[in-house]
Amino acid sequence: MPASFVIIIKNSEMKAKRAEKILSPPPVHFVGDGFRVHNFIPGVYPLTMARMDPFILLDYNSKFRFSPTDKPRGVGVHPHRGFETVTISYKGRIAHHDSFGNSGVIGEGDVQWMTASAGLLHKEYHEKEFARTGGDFHMVQLWVNLPAEHKMSPPKYQPITNDQMGKYVLHGDQGIIEVIAGSYLETKGPASTFTPMALMNARLAAGGRARFEFPAEWNTAALIVEGSVQINGSDTAPADHFVLFDNEGEHFTIEAAEDAIVLILSGEPIREPIVSHGPFVMNTKTEIYQAFEDVEKGKFGHLED
Ligand code: MN
Numbered sequence: 001m002p003a004s005f006v007i008i009i010k011n012s013e014m015k016a017k018r019a020e021k022i023l024s025p026p027p028v029h030f031v032g033d034g035f036r037v038h039n040f041i042p043g044v045y046p047l048t049m050a051r052m053d054p055f056i057l058l059d060y061n062s063k064f065r066f067s068p069t070d071k072p073r074g075v076g077v078h079p080h081r082g083f084e085t086v087t088i089s090y091k092g093r094i095a096h097h098d099s100f101g102n103s104g105v106i107g108e109g110d111v112q113w114m115t116a117s118a119g120l121l122h123k124e125y126h127e128k129e130f131a132r133t134g135g136d137f138h139m140v141q142l143w144v145n146l147p148a149e150h151k152m153s154p155p156k157y158q159p160i161t162n163d164q165m166g167k168y169v170l171h172g173d174q175g176i177i178e179v180i181a182g183s184y185l186e187t188k189g190p191a192s193t194f195t196p197m198a199l200m201n202a203r204l205a206a207g208g209r210a211r212f213e214f215p216a217e218w219n220t221a222a223l224i225v226e227g228s229v230q231i232n233g234s235d236t237a238p239a240d241h242f243v244l245f246d247n248e249g250e251h252f253t254i255e256a257a258e259d260a261i262v263l264i265l266s267g268e269p270i271r272e273p274i275v276s277h278g279p280f281v282m283n284t285k286t287e288i289y290q291a292f293e294d295v296e297k298g299k300f301g302h303l304e305d
Helices: 128-133 285-296
Strands: 019-023 029-031 035-041 055-066 074-080 083-091 094-098 103-106 111-115 120-126 135-145 156-160 166-170 175-181 197-204 209-213 219-226 229-231 235-237 242-245 251-256 260-267 275-277 280-282
Touching (some): 019 235, 055 219, 103 156, 120 128, 197 209, 251 260
Antiparallel strands (some): 029 035, 055 135, 083 111, 083 135, 094 103, 111 156, 197 260, 219 260
């Protein structure tokens, strides 16, 4: 019997990830009286929560000057269950308090990674001194979904100051990649996550260029926080725009036309049913009703307004 020979030619050449859409900022709305946001995920287009799974919500407060006040602006007591809130401050400071006695301040350049999971009540306000002087406020709040098996785990916080982030310095003064979660080449971010993902700020000098690589199936996007950039050497994405990448190809480049800050997010989809109602994101309707009931019963703790 003749031996059969099979030659497998592995295509080792990777394909570029294309910018599927470059979204301009949707009209702003206020969350409480302190967060003036463009909602990109799920958004008005809409992307749907599933399209960027595990990133199910992205509120972007583009740079906005708040006037001085002795009554800090913000959002009063509200619950969360079933996911994580990641707050990234580019300008301004945010104070928070929760129903289990935790509190803190998210400083400029810092990140708070809050795992709400089983549930808590909290309030989020401009930090007192920032409110008193007023000034530029520029931030992102991202909601990261949790897989079913972790939706009811105990809440926890990861305060991540800027100096704790992984810092990858691009050669030749092109800029720096600040890694919050996941990794950029050999540089790792400090955040621990429940599912594989990457979250990082590319701070690029004018002319600076960085290449990013993620698995094709990971949902990937870039938010242009400052400056104007070119994607893959062709598509232009101006400030406050959101670039959604398609799910083919593994790599893309970002080149800064002027000094720029770009938030890069990429994650492996959880691929579980998403049932959301306001501040609860669960897998079934029954779990949503349960969340309302548990708030009533005091299982989320208590917090004064
Ligand atoms: Mn909240």
